[in-house]
Amino acid sequence: MSSGTASAAAAPLLETRNLGVRFGGLQALEGVDLAVQAGEIFGLLGPNGAGKTTLFNLISGVTPAGSGAVLWRGGAIHGLDPNRIARLGIARTFQNLRLFQSLSCRDNVLVGLHRQARLPWPDALLGTPRARRHHHHLQEQAQGLLELLEIGPLGDQPAAGLSYGDRRRLEIARALANAPQLLLLDEPAAGMNPTEKEELRHLIRRLRDRFDLTVLIIEHHVPLMLGLCDRLAVLNFGRRIALGTPDAVRNDPAVIEAYLGGQA
Amino acid sequence: MDALLIDASLLQQMLIGALLGISVYLPLRCGQLSLATPGFYAIGGTLAALLSTRVDALGGAEPVYPLSSVLLEMLLAAALAGGLAVGIGRVVLRLRGVYLAIATIALVEILRVTTLNQESLGGAVGIFGIPQPFLDPQGYALFTLIALALVCWLCDRLERQRLGRAMEAIRDDELAAACQGIDTDRTKLVAFVLSAVVAAITGVISAHFLNSWNARLGNFDASITTLAFVVFGGSRTWAGPVIGGLTLTALPELLRPIGDLRLIVFGLVILVGPLLLPQGLITPERLRLIRGLLHRGAKP
Numbered sequence: 098m099s100s101g102t103a104s105a106a107a108a109p110l111l112e113t114r115n116l117g118v119r120f121g122g123l124q125a126l127e128g129v130d131l132a133v134q135a136g137e138i139f140g141l142l143g144p145n146g147a148g149k150t151t152l153f154n155l156i157s158g159v160t161p162a163g164s165g166a167v168l169w170r171g172g173a174i175h176g177l178d179p180n181r182i183a184r185l186g187i188a189r190t191f192q193n194l195r196l197f198q199s200l201s202c203r204d205n206v207l208v209g210l211h212r213q214a215r216l217p218w219p220d221a222l223l224g225t226p227r228a229r230r231h232h233h234h235l236q237e238q239a240q241g242l243l244e245l246l247e248i249g250p251l252g253d254q255p256a257a258g259l260s261y262g263d264r265r266r267l268e269i270a271r272a273l274a275n276a277p278q279l280l281l282l283d284e285p286a287a288g289m290n291p292t293e294k295e296e297l298r299h300l301i302r303r304l305r306d307r308f309d310l311t312v313l314i315i316e317h318h319v320p321l322m323l324g325l326c327d328r329l330a331v332l333n334f335g336r337r338i339a340l341g342t343p344d345a346v347r348n349d350p351a352v353i354e355a356y357l358g359g360q361a
Numbered sequence: 362m363d364a365l366l367i368d369a370s371l372l373q374q375m376l377i378g379a380l381l382g383i384s385v386y387l388p389l390r391c392g393q394l395s396l397a398t399p400g401f402y403a404i405g406g407t408l409a410a411l412l413s414t415r416v417d418a419l420g421g422a423e424p425v426y427p428l429s430s431v432l433l434e435m436l437l438a439a440a441l442a443g444g445l446a447v448g449i450g451r452v453v454l455r456l457r458g459v460y461l462a463i464a465t466i467a468l469v470e471i472l473r474v475t476t477l478n479q480e481s482l483g484g485a486v487g488i489f490g491i492p493q494p495f496l497d498p499q500g501y502a503l504f505t506l507i508a509l510a511l512v513c514w515l516c517d518r519l520e521r522q523r524l525g526r527a528m529e530a531i532r533d534d535e536l537a538a539a540c541q542g543i544d545t546d547r548t549k550l551v552a553f554v555l556s557a558v559v560a561a562i563t564g565v566i567s568a569h570f571l572n573s574w575n576a577r578l579g580n581f582d583a584s585i586t587t588l589a590f591v592v593f594g595g596s597r598t599w600a601g602p603v604i605g606g607l608t609l610t611a612l613p614e615l616l617r618p619i620g621d622l623r624l625i626v627f628g629l630v631i632l633v634g635p636l637l638l639p640q641g642l643i644t645p646e647r648l649r650l651i652r653g654l655l656h657r658g659a660k661p
Binding site for chain 2: 157159178179180183184188189191195196197198199200204207208209211212214215216221222224232271274275
């Protein structure tokens, strides 16, 4: 019954209320309110140290929230372990890449398929035909995801030997293997050249449509974000300073000041 | 090296070494440096010694101790050690790295000192006259070989499964593993319990083979020796600790002809091994390579 926009009628998939956290003397996040609707590509912009990755860490349970709440489909999830949150359908990638270095690319994705890889232990132990079928199915699923991210031929290679861009792709493939409803992408375009960035933009759209995803994305490359996101929030010094459509955010005086400085 | 130098008795000790190596390997597969193996080994050994010498119904008076009684002891030892590991693991697995190692050394010491001072557990003297299910070392070696083969087969299955992959993922990056929906605490606990069970059944076999049991068999030295099996052999696949346990148990005996020099050579092997092969002798990549060569060799 509030006077919000039309989309406020539907309950948000993910919501943060007055979310904050303090690391010693640093207030990394303070009073952040966000509401991400199902199916959206929602961008987080902000200068270095603005608290974007910290927000991801709070949502995914990696860092406990200091104050406020994180709601998933209306239910509080802050305080849950990362593995519980992952099993709810929230998958993430890491800004500084946290692949399983000693595992092959395919095994990295297979670990991502953990939740779907459950098999009754007698089958697993004895290698019954059912277990073999299950095994093949998982292998195919993993290969499918690798191909979707255009790293299909690299399946048997150890993750440690990949190029930077391929590592980013593998992180996305592993996150998709979690079969998430919400995908958190932390600087997926870092280290990519302009062509690759353009491809990534299309890829994220494709993934959203194909897997029915909601995407929350952090990225520094402003043109990419303006072209990709349905809505954007801008953080600075741990506070949300702007929120809205790309056009609205682009012309927001607070954003211009944060990026270009007060006297600009 | 002359193969004849390895008699059934040494082979038996080597197989025990391989089993203990696997026990250290299981937690290490998920990056947990646990040195508790000798503690659970001692639990298995003490339990077997007590049961077989004090419970007449098991058949200790018979000329040949029934194999079924040994299997029953193994079952009970596995249950006792496994149950204890669940309780202890919940607490100590909160620790990481060297702190977990220290806590598990403490566990081994607590068990050792308790046994030493508890007359009913054998005290300082130990327990003698443990009945023999086999009349010669060959029988023991065969029995232990079957047990080792079974444990290796289970490990091989495990490594190809969801649980085995989850363990590897935790070793590489625990946080990233948790973010894939893996219950990391539970996975580490399962590995710790499996490790305890393997060590305990090994203790049961050992107690009968050695004929006597005392507190000194599960001490800090054993922690380091069993760890060396895995460091030398490799901790990424079950074949590593097996090879490590077999060779490092045999080496001091095989080097006996060179007298006291053997201690220096043994020390050098343990020192140089990890320097030249940081991942250990056996890694999954090398195994694949060997398998590939064997296939190529078999075709023409």
